[in-house]
Amino acid sequence: MIKIKNLYVNVEDKEILKGINLEVKPGELHVIMGRNGTGKSTLANVLVGKDKYKVTDGTVSFNGENLLDMSPEDRACAGLFLSFQYPVAIPGVNNMYFLKAAVNAVRKSRGEEEIDAVDFLSMIREKLKMVALDESFIHRPVNDGFSGGEKKRNEILQMIALEPKLSILDETDSGLDIDALKIVAQGVNDFRSPDRAFILITHYQRILNYMQPDFVHVLMNGKIVKSGTMELAKEVEKKGYSWIEEEVAEVA
Amino acid sequence: MSVSNYKVEFEKMLNRDYFSKSLHPYRKEAFAQLKKIGFPTRKWENWRFTNVSAISDGEFMISEVADAPKNTLNIDSYKMEGVNSIIIYNGHYQKELSSVPDGVTLLSGLEYLERKNGNFDTANNSPFDLLNTAFADSGMCLVEKEIQVETPIRILFISNGDRSIMVNPRVNIDLGESSNLIFIEHHVGDAAAFFQNESVFISLENNAQLNHIRIQSNSEFTQNIANLNVNQQTNSQYDFFQLVDGSKLGRSNICVQLNGENAQCNINSLALSKNNQHIDNNIIVNHNSPQTHSTQFVKSILFDTSSGVFNGRTVVHQNAQKITAHQTNKNLLLSKKAKMNSNPQLEIYADDVKCSHGSTTGQIDEDALFYLQSRGINKQDAMELLVTGFANDVLDKIPHPEIKQFIQADFTNKLGRLMS
Numbered sequence: 001m002i003k004i005k006n007l008y009v010n011v012e013d014k015e016i017l018k019g020i021n022l023e024v025k026p027g028e029l030h031v032i033m034g035r036n037g038t039g040k041s042t043l044a045n046v047l048v049g050k051d052k053y054k055v056t057d058g059t060v061s062f063n064g065e066n067l068l069d070m071s072p073e074d075r076a077c078a079g080l081f082l083s084f085q086y087p088v089a090i091p092g093v094n095n096m097y098f099l100k101a102a103v104n105a106v107r108k109s110r111g112e113e114e115i116d117a118v119d120f121l122s123m124i125r126e127k128l129k130m131v132a133l134d135e136s137f138i139h140r141p142v143n144d145g146f147s148g149g150e151k152k153r154n155e156i157l158q159m160i161a162l163e164p165k166l167s168i169l170d171e172t173d174s175g176l177d178i179d180a181l182k183i184v185a186q187g188v189n190d191f192r193s194p195d196r197a198f199i200l201i202t203h204y205q206r207i208l209n210y211m212q213p214d215f216v217h218v219l220m221n222g223k224i225v226k227s228g229t230m231e232l233a234k235e236v237e238k239k240g241y242s243w244i245e246e247e248v249a250e251v252a
Numbered sequence: 253m254s255v256s257n258y259k260v261e262f263e264k265m266l267n268r269d270y271f272s273k274s275l276h277p278y279r280k281e282a283f284a285q286l287k288k289i290g291f292p293t294r295k296w297e298n299w300r301f302t303n304v305s306a307i308s309d310g311e312f313m314i315s316e317v318a319d320a321p322k323n324t325l326n327i328d329s330y331k332m333e334g335v336n337s338i339i340i341y342n343g344h345y346q347k348e349l350s351s352v353p354d355g356v357t358l359l360s361g362l363e364y365l366e367r368k369n370g371n372f373d374t375a376n377n378s379p380f381d382l383l384n385t386a387f388a389d390s391g392m393c394l395v396e397k398e399i400q401v402e403t404p405i406r407i408l409f410i411s412n413g414d415r416s417i418m419v420n421p422r423v424n425i426d427l428g429e430s431s432n433l434i435f436i437e438h439h440v441g442d443a444a445a446f447f448q449n450e451s452v453f454i455s456l457e458n459n460a461q462l463n464h465i466r467i468q469s470n471s472e473f474t475q476n477i478a479n480l481n482v483n484q485q486t487n488s489q490y491d492f493f494q495l496v497d498g499s500k501l502g503r504s505n506i507c508v509q510l511n512g513e514n515a516q517c518n519i520n521s522l523a524l525s526k527n528n529q530h531i532d533n534n535i536i537v538n539h540n541s542p543q544t545h546s547t548q549f550v551k552s553i554l555f556d557t558s559s560g561v562f563n564g565r566t567v568v569h570q571n572a573q574k575i576t577a578h579q580t581n582k583n584l585l586l587s588k589k590a591k592m593n594s595n596p597q598l599e600i601y602a603d604d605v606k607c608s609h610g611s612t613t614g615q616i617d618e619d620a621l622f623y624l625q626s627r628g629i630n631k632q633d634a635m636e637l638l639v640t641g642f643a644n645d646v647l648d649k650i651p652h653p654e655i656k657q658f659i660q661a662d663f664t665n666k667l668g669r670l671m672s
Contacts, residue, residue: 048626076628084626088619092641101637102627109628141641158627 007058018222034219077109079165083155185210205237282385312418315343343419355399384451397428404434411441427460456488486512510544525558532561554590579609
């Protein structure tokens with residue numbers, strides 16, 4: 001699905017990512033954990049093509065294509081999706097209108113016909129149920145006046161409407177109460193399939209009570225310093241990150 | 253830069269036998285006053301950002317019979333469903349194409365004057381109101397009493413041709429007690445040089461309600477001055493919506509007097525400018541009575557080297573307690589060379605009031621743009637979506653669903669062309 005090789009990234013001339021290597025295969029769910037400021041969100045943003053993130057070295061191939069050469073919209077059409085940590089509010093733009101434009105853009109790129117308003121509405125009604133949102137929600141402006149939990153559920157709604165191959169969830173669990181967390185986790189679980197993959201970025205092991213990751217990676221100072229399974233996440237939850245820091249120091 | 257440029261035309265005007273001589277004293281007095289004060293210059297406080305030298309140095313001529321349409325006019329391209337239209341072509345009333353809905357009376361300037369017992373509205377002594385009084389030509393007076401007019405009435409002003417014509421439409425709208433009306437001004441045409449100086453006098457009696465929609469979509473080579481004077485009595489409501497995308501110079505002078513308790517006015521305006529167009533909204537709302545309410549909601553979208561002005565003033569007079577007044581001006585600059593001057597002002601002499609004002613000018617929100625792109629929407633469509641989103645909350649103020657649809661489609665179409 002995605003192969004990240006030796007990726008170096010600068011933000012405003014400061015090196016944030018210092019040689020990331022990661023491969024995610026179809027059907028897998030990878031978790032990336034790490035303290036604040038270790039480069040987790042940078043990794044997410046550079047993959048979807050935000051322009052202030054400059055790649056200085058390395059390659060990323062997405063289903064065989066050079067991801068770094070593609071525009072943000074082409075990446076989305078190719079099946080890449082980021083659930084933003086802080087979804088931006090867009091006053092004046094109706095959520096349904098936006099969703100329909102997005103779904104049709106992606107369909108068009110796949111050579112499929114545009115979906116009409118009636119079919120779209122019945123499709124979106126189904127998906128709204130999956131994230132426990134009522135219909136009034138899609139008639140509001142995008143993320144405008146949404147609560148934190150609503151914004152995150154709106155991200156998941158977009159994900160399941162756009163049907164990406166690889167979804168990156170950037171701290172989708174942050175700031176959610178336990179009920180909202182369960183809804184979000186359920187939404188993702190229902191969406192899992194053998195041909196879809198996920199990268200979940202999180203601070204907490206909490207959401208992993210509701211999801212089954214295949215791999216867990218710890219990001220530190222712009223590098224993946226430790227990889228493992230669910231056991232690693234549990235250890236981090238119990239002991240924090242210092243012991244990994246010490247391990248890394250010893251090796252060096 | 254002087255009024256005397258227009259002296260020859262003024263004499264010509266007075267010699268037209270189809271204009272009533274009983275209006276001459278008013279015309280002469282207005283022209284004499286205009287000569288005294290002159291056209292505004294950039295030194296005048298309310299004209300600091302707007303240069304009218306194209307008008308004051310101009311050699312615009314009054315419209316001749318030859319400027320009227322030679323054959324029956326085809327107005328299909330300006331069709332609007334569900335309205336009665338009055339057609340004015342280069343200042344000439346096209347009677348056979350016009351109709352008014354039940355409950356509306358259409359009077360000539362003279363008939364109106366007689367009905368008002370010789371009381372000629374002169375509003376303020378602003379130069380362009382005076383110019384209009386001196387040259388008033390295609391006068392349309394709508395008198396309307398205690399009736400709910402179902403069908404909206406539209407005046408379609410068409411300006412065409414290559415001659416530098418000046419027209420001075422003068423529209424009086426009197427709504428009697430508890431009556432209501434939807435009134436649309438629709439300015440269209442592809443004139444190569446044209447100066448329209450329009451004065452509209454609106455008087456709303458107790459409980460009267462007027463929805464006034466103004467679409468200024470004439471050619472981008474015209475000079476347009478619109479002088480709106482609104483007087484409101486107790487419990488009356490005035491809702492104004494304006495879309496301006498035409499004219500080289502477009503200046504709206506809007507002056508509202510909230511004279512009776514509970515009178516309410518809502519001024520909404522959206523400007524879409526390109527090339528070197530200059531769109532100026534100069535608004536004054538006077539709260540003269542307690543418990544009166546006003547809003548000003550003005551947005552501009554500026555392309556290329558176009559420029560704009562928002563000068564909004566709300567004056568709350570001493571006895572006008574418990575009023576509410578809100579001003580919002582938001583501007584979107586879509587080019588590095590576009591320019592906006594914004595000046596929201598509150599002048600409050602009462603002590604128990606609720607007022608707010610705010611102004612923002614900015615560019616496309618890059619984060620919002622990226623958000624849309626990251627969902628597969630290409631950059632151009634995403635930009636268009638954001639600009640439309642910016643305009644939507646003003647367009648939403650249009651009260652009539654069919655007219656709203658018409659204006660929205662027109663706007664989307666024009667925006668699409670500008671952004672492609």
